Amino acid sequence: MNYAESIAEILADIIKNPDLPASKLVNFIESANKKVNADFTIICFKLQKILKLKGPEIAQNLAHEFTPSLLAKYPMIERIEAVGPYLNFHINKKIMAKDVIQEIFSDVHKYSLSKMFDNFKPQKIVVEYPSPNTNKPLHFGHVRNMLLGQALSRMNSKIGHFVYETNLLNDRGIHICKSMWAYQKFGKNRTPKTEGKKPDHFVGDYYVKFAIEENRLLKEVEEQLKELELEKKKTSEMQDFEKINKLQQEIDKTPYGQMQKELQQMLIDWENHVPEVRALWKKMNSWAEQGFQETFQLFNIKHTKTYYESQIYDKGKNLVLQGLKKGIFEQLSDGAIVARFSKKGLPKQKVLIRSDGTSLYITQDLYLAHQKYDDFSYDQSIYVIGNEQNMQMKTLFELLTKLGMPLNNIHYSYGMIRLTSGKMKSREGTVVDADDVVKELQELAKNEIKKRYPFLDLLEVNNRAFRIAMAALRFFILKYEYTRDFIFDPEQSISFEGETGPYILYAYARICSIFRKGLEKKIPVPYNPDENSVNQNYQVSSIDFNLLIHEEEKALISLLYQYPDKLKYAAETLRPHELMRYLLDIAQYFTRFYHVCPILSENSTLQAARLALCEAVRLILKDILNLFEIQELNEM
RNA sequence: GGACCCAUCGCCUAGUGGAUAUGGCGUCAGCCUCCUAAGCUGAUUUCCCGGGAGUUCGAAUCUCCUUGGGUCCGCCA
Incomplete structure (x- = not known):
């Protein structure tokens, strides 16, 4: 059709x-x-x-x-x-109603793909997300990253591509040493178990402890540091080296300087495989990763493969050296290997290997791209990374092209989330942890449910509250166009009224409620919500679709007709919010229809036609909701 | 200083060069003897695509300039 x-x-x-x-x-x-x-x-x-x-x-x-x-x-x-x-x-809406509803009934997934081209070629697509650091829990920014990454993956696989979801754990480096340092100092053999804490939150606590300690010590040397920085900013002819040295020595002697030294030493020890440092690192990283896994589970995120920075950080050097041989890169007099660019929007120069021969983050990125290609021989590689890294990504892709790997790399550059108080910083609590947001929302939902059903079984309350909370969160984030910055106010931002996940769930639950009431009255309904079962005896062919002539019915049918186009467009342009808006439209149109068109009180032929329309709406809603891992509710 | 991004009603937001620019929130007034009021209807602003120029039969959308906001410009990760 x-x-x-x-x-x-x-x-x-x-x-x-x-x-x-x-x-x-x-x-x-x-x-x-x-x-x-x-x-x-x-x-x-x-x-x-x-x-x-x-x-x-x-x-x-x-x-x-x-x-x-x-x-x-x-x-x-x-x-x-x-x-x-x-x-x-x-x-003719009567004909459209018949065509659309019958197709949806026979196979909603097949219907959803009916506007894909016949010559559609499945591709292999790698989607990398959220690639966190292992020194603190996942925060609200990661939630957007995860939900977008997952949404892209799901949409692409729904339309027929092969999707590989990967993750890169940034599990080494100075930022990891910071939480390790704090644990050494204040940890006293405490563990997540002894403290009854989620392990990644436990690790994060030490990252915060480090920041507090660093700030405390910083106060004593603030003046010198400022002076030092000012001096260093001057052009090399203007710099007073004696002054710099003197200041640096003074700073080094203070507890703050000591701390920085210890951190640097720890990093060196880690690279030299000093057993105690490695043991501590292993312990804390496994805590962090364990915590991440729990959060991933909460969002039902499953990676095909996880890469570890600690295992690959050094491995890009060969690529750089090969590039040097081919004359793509240059070696500076001090030994550092650099790439030079003349294109707009790129840095003039990017160091790829330091003068001391060690590698940088970008060195590893070069390797990882090749590694992913070896692992998946992908047609398309999507990096889900915030827009503050636009230039880094552009640089990376340009370097890959120079190295003869001009593959279809996409930086899925999403906008920043700010808090009411400003940008989120992991240090000092201006950050909202992913787990806490879920909990907070679940509590909110719980209260709402209890208000409505004071005697409902507690298990059921919790189950519903969780689904509502997750629906609220997913919808709230995915409804925004992905490049847009938005402000997250943990207190107020997520309401259950208006354009929200719960609004969609509510529409779905109302359809189920109609069916439930119908069953009570022994009316043949297409679906039994309590048993999650389709009525086998239900005959769509016997329905008279000519009866669906109300304006609200026609509008709803036209909307259902658009699903295949919407899905195609959303998937191909990587814009999940298109489908979120569409969900909203369906829920809105349905609710309007619901208020104007009674169903169970109508004569049996009109009733049957309207029940069929309801079921078609239910099937579409469920298809989209589940696509984005939103679990529907039969009762709210 | 350079590069990139953003600007749509009191607030949030959609908008694939085309019709009277989408919804939501807020405020006010209605609607539960009727399939769940986490809902619906109406009113509120009658104005708004930050400003200016250009391209076009036609611009919120494309180009240039300009204003305001953000981000990035490490031999950090």
């Missing part, structure tokens, strides 16, 4: 212009504007050049061609009208 194609064929017959075959005409047939009461439209301005007529004339002429006798041959077209330059097509 593709009305646009049928219309194109009819039009091609009428126009009989070799420059406008049906295959070309179909591209001019667009979905009509929401406000206009029509299904398809041709903006005839666009045909002006080909037909050598003014837009409004074309619309008029074509409208006249659709004589009643011609229209009689195509019952699916109800009406055609020219409005200025627009040629509007009205599809």
